[in-house]
Amino acid sequence: MILIVLKAQIRPDKREEWLSGISQYKKDVNSEPGNISFDYHENVEKENEFVVVEVFRDSAAGDAHVKTDHAQRFFDFMGSVVPEKPLINFQSEDGKDAWVEMGEVTPH
Incomplete structure (x- = not known):
């Protein structure tokens, strides 16, 4: 099982856009065969x-997730609504974990 936690500050003027985008992304991710759950708070x-909590069956499912079209589109979208890089904490079977900047998202 793979647990991914994202923490992102959303620009106040982009709040409604974010809420719409993350709602659609939740539906897209939940449709992936290797996804166990996806929640945001x-x-x-x-x-x-906001905190996003994603759980995938295994590392192969997590890798497949990042390569989906909807994930790639969401990473670009997320860059348009954040003032700084989100933080990510990725925990995998090997027990390693750490909060680091999310490399897939660049604010623009």
Whole structure:
């Protein structure tokens, strides 16, 4: 099983666009055969900070996810609504984990 947690601050002027985009992305990811769950939540203490929690069957499913068209489109979309790189914490079978900047998303 692969657990991925993203933390992203969303620009206030892009909030509604984000909510629409992440809702569609949740549907897309949930349709992947290797996806176990996909959820997102807003931090109740910090407005416009969202956490995304993704769980995949195994590393092959996680790798396949990143290569999907909808993931590639979402990474570009996400870059348009964030003021800084989101943080990602990826935990896999080997037990390694760390918060690092998400390389797939570049703010623009």
